[in-house]
Amino acid sequence: MTSDAFQDFYPDDLSHCYGCGRLNEHGLQIKSRWEGDEAVCTFTPQPFHTAIPGYVYGGLIASLIDCHSTGTAAAAAYRQDGRALGTEPAFRFLTASLHVNYRKPTPLGVPLEIRATVKEIKGRKVVVTSRLLAEGQECANGEVVAVQVPQNLMPGQG
């Protein structure tokens, strides 16, 4: 069962991110949803998102893992607070560190699925681990340490 996409609840001012902002017309506009305790994002790269011919660019994989993980961190914070996505005050996370292991070349031309799990949630910090799958095979995995955006960096609050 799928639920609403996390990113659709970001406030407009926080919806310009190249990876996940629904208002960034040049961007990837990824969507992440809960499936039980896993957060899932499906994304099909464009032909130009290539590294060597036939395979997906690693920087795109890093970008997908990055934004899916910060989205998952925000959704997990809402869950822990017992609040619905999009209720005030808004949760929005930045990446403190990103680690990606490229386990095998990721084929281009098929949908990629990124499945994330919350490893730790403590104060303003959430650690999210994820796997990137193509045709059922794990091609990469990642770990993101996400921290809540400081209030002075939130648009309209600076």
Place this chain on the structure above:
Amino acid sequence: MTSDAFQDFYPDDLSHCYGCGRLNEHGLQIKSRWEGDEAVCTFTPQPFHTAIPGYVYGGLIASLIDCHSTGTAAAAAYRQDGRALGTEPAFRFLTASLHVNYRKPTPLGVPLEIRATVKEIKGRKVVVTSRLLAEGQECANGEVVAVQVPQNLMPGQG
């Protein structure tokens, strides 16, 4: 003193990468050059390469560090072999792992400089560390483990 860009010597078949391929018209087309023992890349993000307003998207930072590091790995392999860039057989590296620490928000609208150093070179593996600077401030740093592209993935060799 600057020298020729590493990526300008990649064979055509290996020049379609979204991050560094000179033949990818949708891509970033980064350029990396030696400055002594450091490899340097300068890149000015587009306005749409944003995370939260005014700051650079972390996935772009990861992409820059990724491609600059694999380019540096290839150039270091040529140096170690005592060969000029672009001589045959071509060296081309893929990313085995990528780690990025985001130390502070990276301002949008100014040139970014990524300065990389070869930490280790052993067999088919090169470890590259790097710092990303904006206006002289280190905003992120990274470590990439790069491995030489297996012969069966090299275009025309499969």
